[in-house]
Amino acid sequence: LFQDTAWIEYYIEENQTRLYDTYRTLKEEALDPIGVPIVVPAQGSHFAWADFSSFLEPTSSSSEKELWLELFTETKVLFTTGESCFGDKPGMFRIVYPWPEGGKKAMKELGKRLIKWKLSRDGGGKK
Numbered sequence: 001l002f003q004d005t006a007w008i009e010y011y012i013e014e015n016q017t018r019l020y021d022t023y024r025t026l027k028e029e030a031l032d033p034i035g036v037p038i039v040v041p042a043q044g045s046h047f048a049w050a051d052f053s054s055f056l057e058p059t060s061s062s063s064e065k066e067l068w069l070e071l072f073t074e075t076k077v078l079f080t081t082g083e084s085c086f087g088d089k090p091g092m093f094r095i096v097y098p099w100p101e102g103g104k105k106a107m108k109e110l111g112k113r114l115i116k117w118k119l120s121r122d123g124g125g126k127k
Contacts (some may be wrong), residue, residue: 022103023048026095030111034118039092046098049082053091055121064090074120075113 002008023042031038031050039049052071056063068081071093082092099106 018101018103019046019098022097022099022107025104025107026097026110029108030114033111034114036114047080047094047096049087050079050093050095051089051091052093053089056091067091068093071117074117075110077110077113 019042026048027038035054037051039051042048052067055067057066064081064083068079072078080094080096081087082089082094085092085094097103097107
């Protein structure tokens with residue numbers, strides 16, 4: 001297998017393309033529409049640091065965990081809290097985005113769920 005350099009080159013190129021396409025879809029169709037920036041643009045990684053801090057409730061000391069639970073409850077998507085990854089700012093979430101196939105479709109679905117969550121939140125009197 002490792003002697004088949006043509007296949008290895010194809011495999012690496014195909015995976016890089018899929019990673020980039022999925023990352024771009026995550027950014028453009030899931031996070032940008034709700035105003036959530038990616039803090040450090042991905043460069044070959046398998047996750048993105050997304051800054052949801054604008055959605056934190058300022059009066060709560062456990063607001064990151066509350067937001068994490070709200071996102072899970074409302075969107076049925078489980079992010080990783082920044083606190084659990086030793087993040088230095090509350091409201092940072094780690095989003096793992098690689099998919100063997102169908103990554104763009106999955107990120108589009110994430111976008112639909114996040115937009116619905118934000119619209120519901122905006123209409124409900126929260127930030």
